Amino acid sequence: MIVIDNILISDDVLSEQFVCDLSKCKGGCCEDGDAGAPLMDSELEELQQYFDAIKPYLTPEGLQEIENQGKYVYDKYFGWVTPTINNAICAYGYRDEKGIIKCGIEQAYNDGKIGWKKPVSCHLFPIKTEKSKLDSDLEFVNYVPREDLCHAACVLGKKLKVPVYKFLKEAIIRKYGPDFYDSLEATASHMQP
Structure with missing residues (x-):
């Protein structure tokens, strides 16, 4: 778990790889x-x-x-x-x-x-966010792909070597701002072997 400000981010957001493959899933997350x-x-x-x-x-x-x-x-x-x-x-x-x-x-x-x-x-x-029920200042950020629906996206992400947080850079910046994303990216760089 990574903590930036009051946001707890699952390690999977940095370590897992993902790139939507619409030709395979057909945008199934919308239904x-x-x-x-x-x-x-x-x-x-x-x-x-x-x-x-x-x-x-x-x-x-x-x-x-x-x-x-x-x-x-x-x-x-x-x-x-x-x-x-x-x-x-x-x-x-x-x-x-x-x-x-x-x-x-x-x-x-x-x-x-x-x-x-x-x-x-x-x-x-496939990142889902949720406010803590015990502390309204805390927010959880988890990587939650759908097992069958997102299988092709997980395969494509691994093939292209694109971490989840990089694939979702625009969305993460939109939700949390550029400073948050920079901290996330710095943490990912520090965690790499």
Whole structure:
């Protein structure tokens, strides 16, 4: 376990290797789970602010679920999350011509329509973060790939020799800032044999 400020990071974030292989997993993390994508409180405002710009990127089924459930829903275990279609694919997701699930929010961002990339929880995957239930100042950062779904990404990461924290550099900086990432990288360099 590595500690930076009040954040406890699993050693796996530095030692394990991972690179998403969308051609193999087809973006399955956007439909395989117990709930939609976890959202920070500030992201609820982002969804409200940018929804009209995101809307053209969504499927009729996704739009219907958002109309039925709302732009976000409360889950007793995960807190605020995106709604899902039939408890599967995220309502903000769609399949491209190759069958790969893409994010309507991210596509709106890539097209310059909005200034928010996507939920941080999605951007950080397969890292999951969680506040301590005993000490609200503590946060846990764990590497939690899905065994079957992420197998190809683990294989590709090992082949390319890309540690998890390097693959997720942009997302980690987005969540914790550049100083945190620099400390993480320095720790990884110090830990190497």
